[in-house]
Amino acid sequence: MVSKRLPIDVDICGVHWKNRVTTASGTFAVQKRSRFYDPSQLGCITTKGVSPEPWPGNAQPRVAETYGGMLNAIGLENPGVDSYLEGDLPQLKRRGAVVMANIVGHAAEEYCAVAEKLAGSAVDLLELNISCPNVKEGGIAFGTDAKTAAALTARVKRAAGEKPVIVKLSPNVTDITEIADAVVDAGADGLSLINTLIGMRIDLKTGEPILANKTGGLSGPAIHPVAVRMVYEVRRKLPRVPIIGMGGVMTGADAYELLLAGADAIAVGTAALADPLAPVRVAAELEAYLSKNE
Numbered sequence: 001m002v003s004k005r006l007p008i009d010v011d012i013c014g015v016h017w018k019n020r021v022t023t024a025s026g027t028f029a030v031q032k033r034s035r036f037y038d039p040s041q042l043g044c045i046t047t048k049g050v051s052p053e054p055w056p057g058n059a060q061p062r063v064a065e066t067y068g069g070m071l072n073a074i075g076l077e078n079p080g081v082d083s084y085l086e087g088d089l090p091q092l093k094r095r096g097a098v099v100m101a102n103i104v105g106h107a108a109e110e111y112c113a114v115a116e117k118l119a120g121s122a123v124d125l126l127e128l129n130i131s132c133p134n135v136k137e138g139g140i141a142f143g144t145d146a147k148t149a150a151a152l153t154a155r156v157k158r159a160a161g162e163k164p165v166i167v168k169l170s171p172n173v174t175d176i177t178e179i180a181d182a183v184v185d186a187g188a189d190g191l192s193l194i195n196t197l198i199g200m201r202i203d204l205k206t207g208e209p210i211l212a213n214k215t216g217g218l219s220g221p222a223i224h225p226v227a228v229r230m231v232y233e234v235r236r237k238l239p240r241v242p243i244i245g246m247g248g249v250m251t252g253a254d255a256y257e258l259l260l261a262g263a264d265a266i267a268v269g270t271a272a273l274a275d276p277l278a279p280v281r282v283a284a285e286l287e288a289y290l291s292k293n294e
């Protein structure tokens, strides 16, 4: 086996993680999950997308099963940044967790409003979800155009004060390295990849899409090879930028594969929806891989 000599812990944009595992945004509900394990056992807890005002999310049905994964069109339902600052964030910090807040918006001003509020908070890192539709530009996702993605990154960086900004890339693009390069040039301190791939399923009885939103984001083991390929490509283009790899990590072996592709840390998402303990299990399994190679 090819070995990669890496310590168990890691520094991501100047923030120390005790191990290389975080939760993928949207898959760790603070109240529910904290009952299963102590959140400080992971290198970092990445929380679900937070917007300036509460977002209600999409109509039901919002999830559909697929081979090797699932489709979701939750629509980034969340109670807004003020509620986050009063609830989830202090709760996680009290328990000693490193916290990365995922930021969403429908316009640059919305992202900046959240970043400004979080700049003065106890949050450790910001993760900018650029897969949201840009309402002012006909609903095309910020993350699918290099110029738009770079402009958003630069504005959020200014709003974020001292907080490191990690840009979470969309895989729904022809060349992910072009977007990665543009956002790093615009000031991104690190990158997360990948977000979900756009998919659709059709109900054979009605002939209509299963999801009320028609399309949804594909996640889970089915997308793991896409994540490995994209992390590998971005790492080759940008040898030094911190990268958090994600997409279908079910085991320590999957996590280690993303590290071999060039990631510094990894996130566990869909696996935790079936087994809430998946992130801590993956951390232990990854530790065994890394210890073998010391």
Ligand SMILES: Cc1cc2nc3c(=O)[nH]c(=O)nc-3n(C[C@H](O)[C@H](O)[C@H](O)COP(=O)(O)O)c2cc1C
Pocket (backbone or CB within 6 Å): 024, 025, 026, 027, 048, 049, 072, 074, 076, 102, 129, 168, 194, 195, 196, 218, 219, 220, 221, 223, 246, 247, 248, 249, 267, 268, 269, 270, 271
């Ligand atoms: C139910 C669900 C909710 C999600 N919510 C968010 C979110 O709020 N912000 C975000 O950037 N990504 C969100 N994602 C994407 C995940 O963080 C992750 O990038 C993706 O699912 C790939 O990892 P996985 O295959 O391990 O789930 C969500 C994914 C799922 C399945």
